[in-house]
Amino acid sequence: MIKSRRLKSLQVAIVFSLSCAVILFVKLIPLDLLPGRIAPPDIMFCLAVALLIRRPGALPMWLVALVFLLNDILLSQPLGLWALIVLATSEVVRGTRSNVREMLFLSEWFWFAGLYVAATVALFVLKFLLFIPREPLTMILPMLVFTVACYPVVVLYLNYVFKVAKSIRADYTGIGARG
Amino acid sequence: MAKRDENDPSFAKSFRRLGLFLLLMFLSGLVLLWRIDNPRAERVRIAVIDKFVPNMEWALKPVTKLSQMAADFQTYSRIYQQNQDLRRELQQMKAWREAALQLEQKNAKLLDLNNVRLNPKLSYLTGVVLTDAGSPFRQSALINIGKRDGVKDGWPAMDGLGLVGRISGVGNNSSRVIFVTDTNSHIPVQIKPFDQHAILTGDNSLLPPLDFVENFDRVRPGDRVVTSGDGGVFPNGLLIGQVTQGAQGRLRVKLSADYRRLEFLRVIRFEPTAPINDPDRLIGPVFPTATQPLTAQRLVDAQNSNASEKEVGND
Numbered sequence: 001m002i003k004s005r006r007l008k009s010l011q012v013a014i015v016f017s018l019s020c021a022v023i024l025f026v027k028l029i030p031l032d033l034l035p036g037r038i039a040p041p042d043i044m045f046c047l048a049v050a051l052l053i054r055r056p057g058a059l060p061m062w063l064v065a066l067v068f069l070l071n072d073i074l075l076s077q078p079l080g081l082w083a084l085i086v087l088a089t090s091e092v093v094r095g096t097r098s099n100v101r102e103m104l105f106l107s108e109w110f111w112f113a114g115l116y117v118a119a120t121v122a123l124f125v126l127k128f129l130l131f132i133p134r135e136p137l138t139m140i141l142p143m144l145v146f147t148v149a150c151y152p153v154v155v156l157y158l159n160y161v162f163k164v165a166k167s168i169r170a171d172y173t174g175i176g177a178r179g
Numbered sequence: 180m181a182k183r184d185e186n187d188p189s190f191a192k193s194f195r196r197l198g199l200f201l202l203l204m205f206l207s208g209l210v211l212l213w214r215i216d217n218p219r220a221e222r223v224r225i226a227v228i229d230k231f232v233p234n235m236e237w238a239l240k241p242v243t244k245l246s247q248m249a250a251d252f253q254t255y256s257r258i259y260q261q262n263q264d265l266r267r268e269l270q271q272m273k274a275w276r277e278a279a280l281q282l283e284q285k286n287a288k289l290l291d292l293n294n295v296r297l298n299p300k301l302s303y304l305t306g307v308v309l310t311d312a313g314s315p316f317r318q319s320a321l322i323n324i325g326k327r328d329g330v331k332d333g334w335p336a337m338d339g340l341g342l343v344g345r346i347s348g349v350g351n352n353s354s355r356v357i358f359v360t361d362t363n364s365h366i367p368v369q370i371k372p373f374d375q376h377a378i379l380t381g382d383n384s385l386l387p388p389l390d391f392v393e394n395f396d397r398v399r400p401g402d403r404v405v406t407s408g409d410g411g412v413f414p415n416g417l418l419i420g421q422v423t424q425g426a427q428g429r430l431r432v433k434l435s436a437d438y439r440r441l442e443f444l445r446v447i448r449f450e451p452t453a454p455i456n457d458p459d460r461l462i463g464p465v466f467p468t469a470t471q472p473l474t475a476q477r478l479v480d481a482q483n484s485n486a487s488e489k490e491v492g493n494d
Contacts, residue, residue: 024313025235025239027313028311029239029310029311030311031247031311033311033318033358035315035438037315038315039316061198065206074228075312075317076314076317076355077314078210078214079212079220080207084203087206091199126210130214132214136383139383
C-alpha cells in the first residue's frame with residue numbers, strides 16, 4: 001500500500017518535471033526573434049498550483065524551488081526572485097489546501113486567479129524595492145489573463161492525461177500533509 | 180517516512196519547517212547576491228547555461244529547422260512570383276555593384292594621394308543561434324561560440340548587414356548576445372549626413388527610439404544611423420539602420436538587421452584603442468616633482484647652459 005502510494009507520488013513528480021522541461025525547451029527554441037511578441041501564459045505556475053492542491057506529497061518544496069530556479073536561470077530573469085515567490089505561494093497553497101479541495105471548480109478557479117495576481121503583485125513590489133527594471137503593464141496584463149484562462153486546461157490535462165484527480169481523497173495525501 | 184510521520188508528526192513538521200526556512204534564505208540570498216554583485220551572479224548563470232544548452236543542441240537543431248521549413252513552406256505557393264522579383268532585384272544589384280566597385284577604386288586612389296591612414300578592417304567570427312531569451316520581456320540570443328573561440332564581453336554582433344547587439348556574458352562554449360531592441364540596450368549612434376549624435380534605446384519593439392538627438396532640424400527620415408564609437412564599446416561606423424518617424428513625431432530607427440531570419444551572427448573582433456592618459460607635455464616647462472626639488476644650483480646650471488648655447492649660436 002505504502003509502496004504503491006510512493007510510486008504514484010514519484011510518477012506525479014516525474015510528470016511535473018518533464019512537463020516543465022518541455023515548456024522551457026519550447027520557450028527557448030529560437031523560432032521568432034522579433035520583439036513585441038505577446039507574453040505567453042505561465043503554464044508552469046498553473047501546473048505547480050494544480051498539483052499542490054491534488055497531490056501535495058508528490059511535489060516536495062525542493063523540487064518546486066529547483067524547477068523555478070532553473071526557469072529563472074535559463075530565461076535570464078533576476079536569479080531566484082520568481083522561485084522565491086513561487087515557493088512562498090506553494091506554502092500558502094499547502095496551508096489552505098483542505099479548504100480548496102472542498103470547493104467547486106469555479107471557486108477554485110477564482111481562488112487561483114487571486115493567488116496568481118497576488119504573486120505577480122509581490123514580484124512587482126520586490127522589483128520596485130530592489131530597483132530592478134519592471135516590465136510594462138501592457139505586457140503583464142495579457143499574461144495575467146492568459147495564465148488564469150489556462151488553468152482549467154491544465155487541470156483537464158492532469159485529470160485526463162495523467163489521471164491526477166481531486167476526488168481521490170486521503171489515500172494519496174503524502175508526507176507532511178493531513179488528509 | 181510515512182510511518183514516522185504518524186508516530187511523531189511534530190518532529191517531521193519542525194524538520195520540514197527548518198528545510199523551508201533554509202530554502203527561502205538560500206533563494207533570498209541568491210536574489211541579493213544577484214542584485215549586489217551582478218557580474219559574478221551573471222557569470223554563475225552563464226556557467227550553468229553553458230553546461231546545459233550546448234548539450235541540448237541535438238534536440239534544439241531539428242525542431243528549429245523543422246519549424247523554419249514549415250514557415251518556408253507557406254511561401255512555397257508564391258515561388259514563381261518570388262523568382263521573378265529576385266531576378267529583377269539581382270539585375271539592379273549588379274548595377275549597384277559596378278558603381279560601388281568604381282567608387283571604391285576612386286576612393287582608394289584619393290586616399291593614397293592624400294596619404295590617409297584608415298582604421299584597419301575588422302575581422303569577425305561567425306556563430307549559430309542556439310536559443311532565444313525564452314521570454315518576451317528580454318531580447319537576446321545564445322550563440323554557439325564562446326571563450327574557447329576567443330569571444331570577449333562587449334564585442335558587437337552583426338547579421339552581415341546591420342548591427343544586432345553585443346556580447347553580454349561569455350561561457351566556455353556559448354555566449355549571450357543582447358539585442359539592440361532589449362530595454363537594457365543604450366547605444367551611442369551617429370546620424371549620417373550631418374553627423375548628429377544620439378542614443379539608441381531599446382524598448383522591446385522593432386523600431387527603437389532615438390533619444391538625446393542634438394538638433395532635430397538636421398535629422399530627417401531615411402538618414403543612415405551608424406554606431407558613433409563613443410564610450411569605446413563599439414567601433415564606429417557599424418550600420419544600424421535608417422531613421423523613421425514614429426507616432427507623435429518621435430524619431431525611431433528601422434533596423435537593418437533582419438530579426439526574422441537570425442540563424443547566424445557575426446561577432447566582430449574589437450579591441451578598443453588605448454586611451455591617452457598622460458597630461459599634454461607639448462607646451463610649457465617641465466614642472467618639478469616632489470622627489471626632484473628645483474634647487475638654486477640647478478637653476479644656475481640651467482642658465483649657464485642657456486648662455487653657452489646662445490654663445491654658440493652667435494658664433
